[in-house]
Amino acid sequence: MIDNIDDMGDINEHEEICNDKHVSNHKSVFVAVDRDREDCLVNEYQTTQDAKTLQSLYEMRKQTLQIFSKKYKHLNMNNEDVFSEASMIWMKCVNQYEYKPKKRTVKTKGGKVVIDQKGRQKTVFKRTPFNTFLYSSLLHHMSNIYKRQHSKKRVDKNGNPQEQNLISIDYEYETCSNNSSSVSLKDMLICDLPLPYSRISVENTIEEISEKDDDIKDALVRFVSDGHIKKISSACQNIVDRVAIYGKDIKIFNGHRGTARKRLKNIIKHSNKYSIGYKLINFRYDDNAKVVTFEVRRSDTVVLRKTIKALEKYRQKLVGNIK
Secondary structure (H helix, E strand, O other): OHHHOOHHHOOOHHHHHHOOHHHHHHOOOOOOOOHHHHHHHHHHHHHHOOHHHHHHHHHHHHHHHHHHHHHOOOOOOOHHHHHHHHHHHHHHHHHHOOOOOEEEEOEOOOOOEOEOOOOOEOEEEEOOOHHHHHHHHHHHHHHHHHHHHHOHHHEOOOOOEHHHHOOOOOOEEEEEOOEEEEEEHHHHHHOOOOOOOOOOOHHHHHHHHHOOOHHHHHHHHHHHHOOOOOOHHHHHHEEEEEEEOOOHHHHHHOOOHHHHHHHHHHHHHHHOOOOOOEEEEEEEEEOOOOEEEEEEEEOOOHHHHHHHHHHHHHHHHHHHHHO
């Protein structure tokens, strides 16, 4: 990670503050950071894990983190949230910073590689200052927050960030109109008692979402039961199935994997279970059970579109009940 950071990106904290109209009131109180000492302290902390050394590093950079929290408060977060994000990145940088110099390619200010007299790329052993590493990491992280909030796939139909529609796990709402008690989503997730708000099981929730549609139900069951499936699209499009192997096929599946894959495709094709189309992703042969477990991906998106529509309908229902 450090290798990709050019020292030309090094930022002088005092100049950064003076040029920022949002934090101009910090000019008189800003204390310049001794960067050489900071680099040595970071290296010392990585070696000793001494809490006092870490505290000294934090006191040196606390003012920088406060400045960043004010400068990027427009990211739909208050100063405390941005400060927490910046502090997290600072701690990550302290743990990942590499003090030892590394071989680097020499470049001009325009970014062109310098060639030596022998026609080879000119290199030099150089260490990236912790200041450069920290500022680059902070800028990248703040940029990623902005992209996460405003990218097309993360905004609603009105162009607003979807994060604004999220509800905290600690959000409390009434259990029913005739009961003044309230419960949070966190209570529902961890409570094992047979109370009204914890009785709804995963199976009942899936039944309510799918509305007796077997395709949607099967996809949701795969999504919640298979820990390897991370996306709902994979649960809808990918299907895991098994087929028993007999006779000459046993020798084929014990042999070359490419030949076995070709034979498995023919077996799947003649089964007529995936008539609309499919793509074989992976397979595993169990020689003891004489069974092949395989995963195929559907070419059509009918199930995926139905499932997304059902989930959106259920989400609207939940939001309406909470409001």
